[in-house]
Amino acid sequence: MRSKNWVLEPGKYLRKDEASRLLNIAKHRADTGRKIPVRDYFIIHLALTTGLRVAEIAALKCSDVFLDDRLCSVLVRKGKGNKKRMVYFTGPFRKHCRDYFKWKLIIGESVEQEEPLIVSSNTGGHMTTRAIQKVFKRCAKRACLNSSYAIHCLRHTYACFLLKASNWNLRLVQKQLGHSTISTTQVYADVMMPDVEKALNRLYKTF
DSSP: OOSSSOOGGGGGGGHHHHHHHHHHHHHHHHHTHHHHHHHHHHHHHHHHHHHOHHHHHHOOOOGGGEESSOOOOESSSSGGGGGOEEEEEEEEHHHHHHHHHHHHHHHHHHTTTTTTTTTTTTSSSSSSSSHHHHHHHHHHHHTTTOOOTTTTTHHHHHHHHHHHTSSOOHHHHHHHHTTSHHHHHHHHHHHOOOHHHHHHHHHHHHO
16 A cells, blocks of 8 residues: 555544544534534544645634535645645535534634634634644544544545545545645555455455
């Protein structure tokens, strides 16, 4: 499972049941209405639904989220290599975004265009990447996930799920993730392609 520079190991992305457990735990705590759990749930849901890098999440402004009736999007202004891209999403996270903006207004957080989408409770500005990583670690611990997981595993998880949902459309996954070359995206295909498991199952039946 190699590209030129890296290997995607099984422990670098979540199984479906692990991703669901993580999201459900975060949502359950957010249902209390307390500020930090509500914010943390949004971070986890955002990462799982868009596959953004942690630095891209930290840099988001309120104006970077576009909530249309059908296909919504997040604008990444400075991705890897300072590249700009749109990342599209739909489904339950669309409603979550609308609810999140309403919640921000209720608690007195600004939703003006240049204001941070995710606000640090310490500084009132953008959360740091380190702080967002800590959010993931807290939620992962509560969900009883392996302690080796880091927030970047949500990007890998998103890529694996999207590849399967798109019927192995590498170009789509490449665009959503902001990969400069298709060979990087190919790493996900190497671990997710169903033909591998089918072929191995047929092989072992011959013994």
